[in-house]
Amino acid sequence: MLGDIWLIVNKEVREVVLRAGSSRATILNLALILLVFGVVLPLQAGAAWVDSWWLLFSWTWLPLFLVSALVADSFAGERERHTLETLLTTALSDRTILFGKIAAAVSYGYGMLLSVMLMSLLTVNAVWGVREGRLLLFSTSVTVGVLVIGLLVTLLIAAIGVMISLKAKTVRQAGQALSLGILAILWIPGLIIALGARALSEAQQQALWEWASMLDGRAVAAVSALVLLVLDAVFVGIAMRRFKRSRLSLD
Amino acid sequence: MTSIAISTSGLTRDFPSVRAVDDLALEVPAGIVFGFLGPNGSGKTTTVRILLGLVEPSAGSATVLGHDIVNEADAVRAASGALMEQAGLYERLTAEENLLFFGRAAGMRSADIAPRVRELLGPLDLYERRGELVGTWSRGMKQRLAVARALIHRPRMLFLDEPTAGLDPIAAAELRDDLEKLVREDGVTVFINTHHLAEAERLCDLVGVIRRGRLIAFGHPDEVRGRVGKRRLEVVGAGISNELVAEIDALSHVQSAVLDKGRLRADLTQAARIPDIVRLLVDRGVDIEEVRRGSESLEEAFLALLEGADEAGLEIAQEDPDAR
Numbered sequence A: 001m002l003g004d005i006w007l008i009v010n011k012e013v014r015e016v017v018l019r020a021g022s023s024r025a026t027i028l029n030l031a032l033i034l035l036v037f038g039v040v041l042p043l044q045a046g047a048a049w050v051d052s053w054w055l056l057f058s059w060t061w062l063p064l065f066l067v068s069a070l071v072a073d074s075f076a077g078e079r080e081r082h083t084l085e086t087l088l089t090t091a092l093s094d095r096t097i098l099f100g101k102i103a104a105a106v107s108y109g110y111g112m113l114l115s116v117m118l119m120s121l122l123t124v125n126a127v128w129g130v131r132e133g134r135l136l137l138f139s140t141s142v143t144v145g146v147l148v149i150g151l152l153v154t155l156l157i158a159a160i161g162v163m164i165s166l167k168a169k170t171v172r173q174a175g176q177a178l179s180l181g182i183l184a185i186l187w188i189p190g191l192i193i194a195l196g197a198r199a200l201s202e203a204q205q206q207a208l209w210e211w212a213s214m215l216d217g218r219a220v221a222a223v224s225a226l227v228l229l230v231l232d233a234v235f236v237g238i239a240m241r242r243f244k245r246s247r248l249s250l251d
Numbered sequence B: 001m002t003s004i005a006i007s008t009s010g011l012t013r014d015f016p017s018v019r020a021v022d023d024l025a026l027e028v029p030a031g032i033v034f035g036f037l038g039p040n041g042s043g044k045t046t047t048v049r050i051l052l053g054l055v056e057p058s059a060g061s062a063t064v065l066g067h068d069i070v071n072e073a074d075a076v077r078a079a080s081g082a083l084m085e086q087a088g089l090y091e092r093l094t095a096e097e098n099l100l101f102f103g104r105a106a107g108m109r110s111a112d113i114a115p116r117v118r119e120l121l122g123p124l125d126l127y128e129r130r131g132e133l134v135g136t137w138s139r140g141m142k143q144r145l146a147v148a149r150a151l152i153h154r155p156r157m158l159f160l161d162e163p164t165a166g167l168d169p170i171a172a173a174e175l176r177d178d179l180e181k182l183v184r185e186d187g188v189t190v191f192i193n194t195h196h197l198a199e200a201e202r203l204c205d206l207v208g209v210i211r212r213g214r215l216i217a218f219g220h221p222d223e224v225r226g227r228v229g230k231r232r233l234e235v236v237g238a239g240i241s242n243e244l245v246a247e248i249d250a251l252s253h254v255q256s257a258v259l260d261k262g263r264l265r266a267d268l269t270q271a272a273r274i275p276d277i278v279r280l281l282v283d284r285g286v287d288i289e290e291v292r293r294g295s296e297s298l299e300e301a302f303l304a305l306l307e308g309a310d311e312a313g314l315e316i317a318q319e320d321p322d323a324r
C-alpha cells in the first residue's frame, strides 16, 4: 500500500506541480518562492531571523497555500480533465487513492516548508553568521514546533481540502471554497480575540496580557499540537468515511 | 460447458429521474467478444459502471469472472481493463509515464512493464513516440494508447465503452484493426459498448441489444439480424410488368414487391422460396438477366428491432443463452 501511495504522490507532483504549465514557468515559480522566503527576507532580517518569534510568521504560513493549491486539484482536477473515472477503474483501493492524494499535498507543502527553512538558515549563516562569527540556528523548541505544527496543519488542510475537491465541479470552485475556509480559520479566532478584548475593561485587559506573557511558549505549542492532532484524526476519519468510489459523481 | 465471464440477474439502477438499467439478465461466455448495442441513453455506460463497481446497483446482482461486483469489486477491477467514454489519459504525462502509472497501479513491477510497453506500442506504431506528452497527440493516437493502457496488465476481462466514438472513419477503422489484433491475443473476454453496427458485426461473436435499460435481443449477430431481418430479392430482366409485380406482391411469403426502374424488388419472409418466385417469373415470359438476393445489414435489423419494441411497447422475447 505504501508503494501505491507513493505512486500517486509521484504522479500528482509531476502532473499538477511540475507540468502544470511550461516547465520553465514551474521552475521559475518554485525558485521565486525559495528566493523570497529563503534568501531575501532572511537577508533583511539578519540574525533576528532565528531569534525573533514574530519573524516566524513571515514564512511559516507558506505551506497553507501550497497545500491548498494542490489539494483543490486532487479530485476536481481529475474530474475536469476527464481522468477520474479511469483512475477509479484501476485496482487501487479507495483508501490508497485517498491517502495518495492527501500525501501528495502534504509532501509538496511540507517539502517546500523544509526547503525554505533550510535555505534561510544557509542564507543567514553565509552572510550574518560569518560576519558575527557564530552559527545562527533556530532554538530547539522553535525547530521542533515548526516541524511538528507545520506537519499537522498541512495534514489538516489536506484532509479538509480533499473533501471539498471531492464535491467540487471544477478546480477553481474547490480552490475558492478552500481559500475562504483557510481565511476563516485564520481570521475568526483573531476576530473573536479582538472583539472579546474590547468588551473587557482596561484593568482586565492588562491582567490578561500579563497572564498571556507568562505562558510558557513550549506548553502553548504542545497544547496546540495536541489539538491539531485530534482535528487531523477527526478530519482524516471523515474523509475516509466519505470517500467511496461508488458514490462519486463521475462526470 | 463454456465458462461464464459475466453473469447478471435482475440488475437494475435507478437515477432520480430515470431507470437507467432495468432488470438486466445477461450471460456472457468467457473468451468471446460481446457487443452491447443500444441507442444514446439506453444504459450501456451505466451497465459497465455497475460491473466495475463505480456505480451501485439499486437491485439485482452480478458477477464478473466469478467475483461479486458489490462485495468483491476490488477483485473485479484487478482482473479487468477498461476504456471508458473518456480516454482517461494524463495529458501532461508522456505515453510511457501513463503506461508506467497504470501498470504499477495494477500491481506490475516496473521491470515487467517496460517489455510490455514495447509489446503493446510496437504494433500500434507508437513505441518510438512514447516519450512525447500525450496532450500533444491526435485523438486517434490517444485512443490507441488508451487501448494499450487498458491492456497493460494483461487483464482477463476488457471493457470498451464506444472505443471508436469521435474518430474519423479512417482512424476508427485503424483502431478496429488494432482491437482485433490485440483482443484476440490472450483469450481475453471483451465487453464492448457501441452503437456502431458495422463495428459489432465485424468484431463481435455475440451481441445484446439494450433499449431504455432493457435487453430486447441477444444472440450471434447473424441470428439477431435473421430474427427480425427480412430477406431481399432483386430481379433484373426484360418484361416485368406492373401486373406481374402485383401478382408477386400477393404471394403469401412476400411482404412487399415493387417495380423500380424496370427491376423487381421484393422483401421476403424467412419461409419464402426464391426458386418458386423465379420459376413464376420465367413462366410469365420474363427474360431474366440477373437475380440478386441479400439480407439486411445488422444496422437495419437493429433499427427494426428498436421500432418493433416501440410499436409493441414490449420487449422481443429474449433468446435463452443456455441454448448456445
Ligand SMILES: Nc1ncnc2c1ncn2[C@@H]1O[C@H](COP(=O)(O)OP(=O)(O)OP(=O)(O)O)[C@@H](O)[C@H]1O
Pocket (backbone or CB within 6 Å): B015, B016, B018, B019, B020, B038, B039, B040, B041, B042, B043, B044, B045, B046, B047, B195
Ligand atoms: N449519474 C447519473 N445521474 C442521473 N442520471 C444518469 C446518470 N448516469 C446516467 N444517467 C441516465 O441514465 C440513462 C442511461 O445513461 P447511459 O449513460 O448509461 O446511456 P448510454 O447507453 O451509455 O448512452 P450513450 O450512448 O449516450 O453513451 C440516461 O437517461 C442518463 O441520463
Ligand SMILES: [Mg+2]
Pocket (backbone or CB within 6 Å): B044, B045, B046, B085, B161
Ligand atoms: Mg455511454
